[in-house]
Amino acid sequence: MSVLDLSPVIPVVVLDDPDRAVPLARALLAGGVGVLELTLRTPTALESLRRIAAEVPDVHLGAGTCVRPADVHAAVGAGARFVVSPGTTPSLVAAARDAGVPLLPGVATVSEALQALEMGVSELKFFPAEQSGGAAFLAALRSPLPGLRFCPTGGVTAANAPDYLALGNVGCVGGSWLTPDDAVRAGDFDRVRDLAAAAAGLRG
Numbered sequence: 001m002s003v004l005d006l007s008p009v010i011p012v013v014v015l016d017d018p019d020r021a022v023p024l025a026r027a028l029l030a031g032g033v034g035v036l037e038l039t040l041r042t043p044t045a046l047e048s049l050r051r052i053a054a055e056v057p058d059v060h061l062g063a064g065t066c067v068r069p070a071d072v073h074a075a076v077g078a079g080a081r082f083v084v085s086p087g088t089t090p091s092l093v094a095a096a097r098d099a100g101v102p103l104l105p106g107v108a109t110v111s112e113a114l115q116a117l118e119m120g121v122s123e124l125k126f127f128p129a130e131q132s133g134g135a136a137f138l139a140a141l142r143s144p145l146p147g148l149r150f151c152p153t154g155g156v157t158a159a160n161a162p163d164y165l166a167l168g169n170v171g172c173v174g175g176s177w178l179t180p181d182d183a184v185r186a187g188d189f190d191r192v193r194d195l196a197a198a199a200a201g202l203r204g
């Protein structure tokens with residue numbers, strides 16, 4: 001199954017403390033969200049990936065902020081089953097193919113989308129979504145580029161997610177709102193579970 005079809009929302013997670021990783025993944029799962037993208041933005045991100053992969057195998061685990069081929073290999077070595085990048089380069093596409101995992105590479109323009117298509121990638125992250133034209137931009141791509149599907153991410157919230165999810169070329173959206181910093185720091189995983197439950201119900 002495509003990464004875009006796992007859940008209406010892919011939670012984008014920035015985690016400082018690996019001790020929070022497993023309870024956070026379990027809270028998302030308890031809320032009905034069986035996928036998460038853990039960003040490689042913190043020094044302990046690979047450790048958090050390893051713990052989630054080992055202890056919460058039911059969650060479809062991905063790694064975000066992969067900006068170099070080495071990030072892709074490190075993330076997959078730590079247990080990531082898909083990788084996400086804010087942009088699209090031939091070396092990232094090649095690294096994901098070598099590693100045998102799907103890559104959701106970011107694009108923000110029509111030319112970038114066409115370049116991705118030339119590299120054989122037709123499922124893309126639209127990033128940064130709100131700043132790059134939002135749902136209206138993606139709606140305009142539908143007829144000239146019918147073969148492309150998107151996961152808009154960047155500025156997507158519970159309030160504007162339905163506008164994206166209503167589009168025929170959007171598989172899911174990505175966003176950080178399911179795992180607010182203050183809730184994660186306080187260990188308030190009931191709040192994460194409730195936000196996940198609301199997100200899981202956005203379409204379906």
Ligand SMILES: O=C(O)C(=O)C[C@H](O)[C@H](O)COP(=O)(O)O
Binds near residue numbers: 085106
């Ligand atoms: O880390 C990456 O690879 C990124 O591309 C950035 C994230 O997708 C955004 O940071 C989403 O964050 P929100 O806008 O708060 O939902």
